[in-house]
Amino acid sequence: MDYRLDCGGPALSLVSNTGRRAGWVRDSLPWLAPLFFLGLFFFYPLAHILWIGLAPAALKDLAPAAFSLVGRTLLFTFYQAALSTLLTLALGLPAAFLFARYDFHGKGWLRALTAIPFMLPTVVVAAGFSAFLGPRGWLNLGLMDLFRLQVPPIVFVGTFGAILLAHVFYNTTIVIRLVGNALAHLDPHLEQAARSLGADDRRVLDRVTLPLLRPSILAASLLVFIFDFTSFGVILLLGGPAFSTLEVEIYKQAVQFFNLPLAGLLSLIQLLCTLAFSVIYSRVVIGTTVTTLPRSADSNLHKVRRPGEKVFAGAMIVLLLVTFLLPLVSLPVRSLTHLEADRGQRGAVQYGLTTDYYAELFVNRNDSVFYVPPFRAVGNSLGYAAATVLLSLLLGFPAASALARPGRLDRLIDPVLMLPLGASAVTLGLGFIVSFNRPPLALVASPALVPLAHTLIALPFVIRSLQPALASIPDRLRQAAASLGASPRRVWQTVDWPIVARATLSAAVFAFTISLGEFGATSLVVRPEYPTLPIAIARFLSQPGGMNYGQAMAMATILMLVCGVGIAVIERLRLPGAGEF
Amino acid sequence: MLEISELYKSYEHQPLLKGISFSVGPGETVCLLGASGSGKSTLLRIVAGLETPEAGRLCWDGEDLAPVPAYRRGFGLVFQDYALFPHLNVFENVAFGLKMQNLPSGTIKLRVTNALEQVNLSGFEGRDVTDLSGGEQQRVALARALAPRPRLLMFDEPLGALDRNLRERLIDELRRILHTSRIPAIYVTHDQEEAFSLADRVLLLHEGQIVRDGTPAEVWREPGSAWAANFLETGNIFEGVLRPDGVVESPWGALRLPCRHPHKPGDRVSLLLRPAGARVLSAEKADGRKAEDEANSLVGRVADVVFRQDRFKVTLTNGLYFYLAEAPQPGAEIHLEIPPSAIQCLA
Numbered sequence: 018m019d020y021r022l023d024c025g026g027p028a029l030s031l032v033s034n035t036g037r038r039a040g041w042v043r044d045s046l047p048w049l050a051p052l053f054f055l056g057l058f059f060f061y062p063l064a065h066i067l068w069i070g071l072a073p074a075a076l077k078d079l080a081p082a083a084f085s086l087v088g089r090t091l092l093f094t095f096y097q098a099a100l101s102t103l104l105t106l107a108l109g110l111p112a113a114f115l116f117a118r119y120d121f122h123g124k125g126w127l128r129a130l131t132a133i134p135f136m137l138p139t140v141v142v143a144a145g146f147s148a149f150l151g152p153r154g155w156l157n158l159g160l161m162d163l164f165r166l167q168v169p170p171i172v173f174v175g176t177f178g179a180i181l182l183a184h185v186f187y188n189t190t191i192v193i194r195l196v197g198n199a200l201a202h203l204d205p206h207l208e209q210a211a212r213s214l215g216a217d218d219r220r221v222l223d224r225v226t227l228p229l230l231r232p233s234i235l236a237a238s239l240l241v242f243i244f245d246f247t248s249f250g251v252i253l254l255l256g257g258p259a260f261s262t263l264e265v266e267i268y269k270q271a272v273q274f275f276n277l278p279l280a281g282l283l284s285l286i287q288l289l290c291t292l293a294f295s296v297i298y299s300r301v302v303i304g305t306t307v308t309t310l311p312r313s314a315d316s317n318l319h320k321v322r323r324p325g326e327k328v329f330a331g332a333m334i335v336l337l338l339v340t341f342l343l344p345l346v347s348l349p350v351r352s353l354t355h356l357e358a359d360r361g362q363r364g365a366v367q368y369g370l371t372t373d374y375y376a377e378l379f380v381n382r383n384d385s386v387f388y389v390p391p392f393r394a395v396g397n398s399l400g401y402a403a404a405t406v407l408l409s410l411l412l413g414f415p416a417a418s419a420l421a422r423p424g425r426l427d428r429l430i431d432p433v434l435m436l437p438l439g440a441s442a443v444t445l446g447l448g449f450i451v452s453f454n455r456p457p458l459a460l461v462a463s464p465a466l467v468p469l470a471h472t473l474i475a476l477p478f479v480i481r482s483l484q485p486a487l488a489s490i491p492d493r494l495r496q497a498a499a500s501l502g503a504s505p506r507r508v509w510q511t512v513d514w515p516i517v518a519r520a521t522l523s524a525a526v527f528a529f530t531i532s533l534g535e536f537g538a539t540s541l542v543v544r545p546e547y548p549t550l551p552i553a554i555a556r557f558l559s560q561p562g563g564m565n566y567g568q569a570m571a572m573a574t575i576l577m578l579v580c581g582v583g584i585a586v587i588e589r590l591r592l593p594g595a596g597e598f
Numbered sequence: 599m600l601e602i603s604e605l606y607k608s609y610e611h612q613p614l615l616k617g618i619s620f621s622v623g624p625g626e627t628v629c630l631l632g633a634s635g636s637g638k639s640t641l642l643r644i645v646a647g648l649e650t651p652e653a654g655r656l657c658w659d660g661e662d663l664a665p666v667p668a669y670r671r672g673f674g675l676v677f678q679d680y681a682l683f684p685h686l687n688v689f690e691n692v693a694f695g696l697k698m699q700n701l702p703s704g705t706i707k708l709r710v711t712n713a714l715e716q717v718n719l720s721g722f723e724g725r726d727v728t729d730l731s732g733g734e735q736q737r738v739a740l741a742r743a744l745a746p747r748p749r750l751l752m753f754d755e756p757l758g759a760l761d762r763n764l765r766e767r768l769i770d771e772l773r774r775i776l777h778t779s780r781i782p783a784i785y786v787t788h789d790q791e792e793a794f795s796l797a798d799r800v801l802l803l804h805e806g807q808i809v810r811d812g813t814p815a816e817v818w819r820e821p822g823s824a825w826a827a828n829f830l831e832t833g834n835i836f837e838g839v840l841r842p843d844g845v846v847e848s849p850w851g852a853l854r855l856p857c858r859h860p861h862k863p864g865d866r867v868s869l870l871l872r873p874a875g876a877r878v879l880s881a882e883k884a885d886g887r888k889a890e891d892e893a894n895s896l897v898g899r900v901a902d903v904v905f906r907q908d909r910f911k912v913t914l915t916n917g918l919y920f921y922l923a924e925a926p927q928p929g930a931e932i933h934l935e936i937p938p939s940a941i942q943c944l945a
Contacts, residue, residue, distance in 0.1 A: 206681035212668040213675035214695030228685045
C-alpha cells in the first residue's frame with residue numbers, strides 16, 4: 018500500500034505568495050467531499066462500534082465465557098495467520114527466485130497465473146477449491162465412482178488444511194512480487210563483486226543476497242500476515258463452523274447471535290491489531306526503499322542450464338501449476354459437468370457435459386432459496402458495481418489530484434484516506450448496521466448500504482490508481498504546452514487527459530472488480546431480497562443437493578470470468594513504474 | 599602470469615569475441631580500449647570466472663583456470679557502478695574479501711586500515727557507503743579489491759561515472775597505487791586518455807579482435823588500421839591513389855609518402871594526415887612553391903576556428919582539420935605546407 022510520491026511541492030509554492038489564507042481554503046476544497054464521506058461512513062460507524070464495545074454496561078453483561086471466547090479466537094487468529102504466512106513464504110520465496118533469475122518459456126503466463134487469485138473474490142476461490150477437492154469436487158466424485166466408495170475419500174472442506182492452502186493460494190503472489198522485484202532489481206555486480214572477493218554460492222546468498230532482500234521479505238511477510246489475519250470468506254466458506262477467526266466471530270456474533278456488544282469488542286480488538294500491523298508495515302516499507310537500487314530487471318536473468326537448475330525450475334513450475342491452475346480450472350469445468358454419484362436427485366444420474374446449471378439460474382423454482390431467479394443476483398451485482406464506480410471516482414478524483422501535488426495539509430490527510438484499507442470488511446459492515454438502523458439514516462432497510470460499503474473499500478485503491486498518473490505529469494510539461502500556445506483547456510486536453518484517461522479506466526475497473534467480489538461487508542449489510550453474486554454463491558454452496566451445488570459453480574464461474582477480464586484490463590493499463598500494493 | 603589464448607564468446611547468437619589472445623606480465627597494467635559493445639566487459643567477466651568462454655584457454659602461471667570458480671581465482675574486480683554492498687559500512691565492505699579468507703580479526707583490521715590509507719580514506723571506516731560521494735565510493739571499491747591482495751586486479755570502466763576533474767585525479771592515484779603495489783591489472787575503458795595515462799600496454803579491441811597491441815606511444819604513433827586511427831582521433835583519414843613518383847593523389851591534394859611503404863603504383867592507399875605541424879604559407883610564397891613541387895601543400899577555405907588552449911583547431915570547408923598557432927579568418931583561403939612526418943600510411 019505504499020506508493021512513493023516523487024512530485025515535490027514547488028508547484029504549490031508558486032501559487033500562493035499573495036493570500037496564504039485563500040490558498041488554504043482552495044487547497045482544502047477538494048478534500049471536503051471525500052472527507053465528509055469518510056467521516057459519515059467510516060469514522061462515525063467505527064466510533065459507534067467503539068462505543069458499543071467499550072460501554073461499561075455492555076462489558077458488565079458479557080459473561081466470563083465471552084472473554085474466554087475472545088481469547089481463544091484471538092489466539093487462533095494469530096496462529097492460523099502465522100502458519101499461513103510461513104507456508105506462503107515456503108512457496109513464495111523459491112517462486113520469487115525462479116521468476117527473478119530464470120528465463121523460460123511461458124514465464125509471463127505462469128507469473129500471471131500466480132497473480133490471479135489475489136484479485137479473485139473469496140467466494141470464487143472457495144468455490145474453486147470445492148470444485149477441486151470438496152465432497153462434490155471432481156476428484157472426490159471421480160474416486161468414489163472409480164472405487165465404488167460410499168463417502169468422499171478426501172476430506173478437505175472444513176479442515177484447517179483447507180484454510181492454510183487457500184491462504185497460500187491467495188497470497189503467494191505478494192511474496193513473488195515484492196521479493197521477486199527486489200531480487201530482479203538487485204545490482205548483479207554486487208553478487209559478482211562478492212564472488213571475486215572469494216565468496217562461494219552459499220556465502221554470496223548468506224552475506225549479500227539475503228541481507229539485501231531482508232526488508233522486502235519482511236514487508237511481504239507482514240503484508241501476507243495482515244491479509245491472513247483479516248481473512249473472512251476463506252475461513253467461513255472453507256473452514257466450516259469449527260474454525261473462527263476474529264473476523265468470522267464478529268460476523269457470527271452480529272448476525273447469528275445478535276450479540277452486538279461482543280461483536281463490537283471483537284471489532285475493536287481487530288481494529289487495534291490491524292492498526293498496529295499497518296504501522297509496522299509502513300516502517301518496514303521505508304526500509305525497503307533505501308536498499309534496492311534501480312536496475313534493469315533483465316540483467317539478472319539467465320536460461321536454465323545446469324542440471325541442478327533444471328530440477329529446481331521443473332519442480333517449481335509443476336508445483337505452481339498444480340497449486341494455481343487446478344483450483345482455477347476445476348471451477349469452470351465442474352460447472353459444465355454432471356458428476357453426480359449421490360442419490361435423491363431429480364431424474365436419472367447423468368455423466369458428461371451439461372449446461373443445466375447455467376439454464377437453472379434463469380428459472381425461479383418454488384423450492385428455490387430465493388424468491389427471484391438467481392440470475393437476478395448478477396443484475397444486482399452489476400448495479401451495485403456501477404454505483405460503486407461512479408461514487409468512488411467522484412470522490413477519488415479530487416482527492417487524488419490534490420494528493421498528486423502534496424502540501425503540508427495533504428500529507429496529513431493521505432494516511433487518513435488510506436485508513437479504510439486497514440479496517441476489516443466485516444467491521445465496516447457491522448459499523449454500518451449499528452449506525453444506520455434508525456432515522457435520519459435508516460439505510461439498513463435500503464439496498465443503498467451495499468454500494469456505500471463497497472465505495473469505502475474501493476476508494477483507497479481508486480485514489481492510489483489515479484494519483485501516480487496525476488503526479489507523473491510534471492508541471493514543466495504543462496508549462497511547455499502553454500508556452501507553445503495551448504490554452505488551459507487545450508493543455509488539459511492534450512497533456513493531462515491522455516495520461517489520466519488510462520488511470521481513470523484502471524481505477525474504474527478496480528472499483529468495479531472490488532464491488533463485484535466483495536463478501537465480508539456485504540454479508541452483513543445486504544438485503545436478502547437483493548443478493549449479490551458472492552452472497553448467492555455462498556448460499557448455494559451451503560445448500561444440499563447437486564443442483565444447488567452446480568448453480569454455485571455456474572455463478573462462481575461467471576464471477577471469475579468477469580473479474581478475470583477486469584484483472585486483465587487493469588494489468589494492461591498499469592502505468593509503468595506505478596507501485597505495487 | 600595471465601595468458602589468454604584464442605578466446606571465443608557469442609552473445610545472443612552474435613559472435614562477440616573472436617579469438618582473443620594476450621598476456622599480462624608481472625606488475626604490468628594492460629588497458630583494453632574499445633568502443634562500447636566491443637565485448638571488453640564480457641572479456642573481463644570471463645577472466646574473472648563470472649562467465650565461461652565458448653572456446654579458448656585461460657592460464658595463470660601455466661595453470662588452466664577453467665576449473666577454478668570465480669571465488670577461488672583471487673582476481674579483484676572494480677565496477678563502474680562501484681557495486682558496494684549497501685547493507686555494510688565502509689569497514690565491512692573493505693573487510694569482505696578478508697573475511698572470506700577467514701583471517702583473524704586483528705589482521706583484518708590492520709589490512710582494512712592499510713587499504714583505506716592507500717586510497718586516502720583513513721578514518722572512513724564507520725561511514726555508510728550510501729553517504730559517500732561518487733569518488734569516495736570508487737575509492738572504497740578500490741580498497742575493497744586491494745585488501746585481499748589479489749593476484750590480478752581488473753577494472754571495468756571504473757571512472758566512467760565521475761566528472762572530468764575527479765577522473766584525472768583518480769587516474770593519477772590509481773597509477774601510483776598500481777605501480778607501488780606491483781599488482782598486474784587489466785583496465786577496460788572506452789576513453790583513450792584514461793588508457794594512455796594508465797597503461798603499460800594498450801590493446802585495441804575491435805569487432806571481437808585485438809587489432810593493435812603496444813605501449814601507449816607506439817599505439818598512438820602507429821595506429822595501424824584506419825579504424826584504429828579514427829577511433830583514437832589521431833587525425834584526418836582519407837584514401838588516395840599512389841602515383842609512380844611516390845605521390846598520393848587524393849581529393850584534397852597531392853601528398854608525398856614518407857620513404858617506406860608496401861604499396862605499388864596504382865594502389866588505393868589509406869592515409870592518416872596528422873593535424874599538428876602544418877604551416878600556413880603566405881600567398882606569394884605559396885605561388886612560388888607551386889611551381890617547383892605541388893606535393894605536400896594544400897589549399898582550403900576556413901570553415902570554422904575553435905580555440906583550444908595553446909592552439910586553434912581550424913576546420914576547412916573540405917572537412918580536413920589542423921591545429922594552427924594563429925587563427926585565420928573564417929572564410930579565408932589558406933595555403934598549408936604539410937611536413938612529411940605528418941603523413942602516414944594505414945593498413
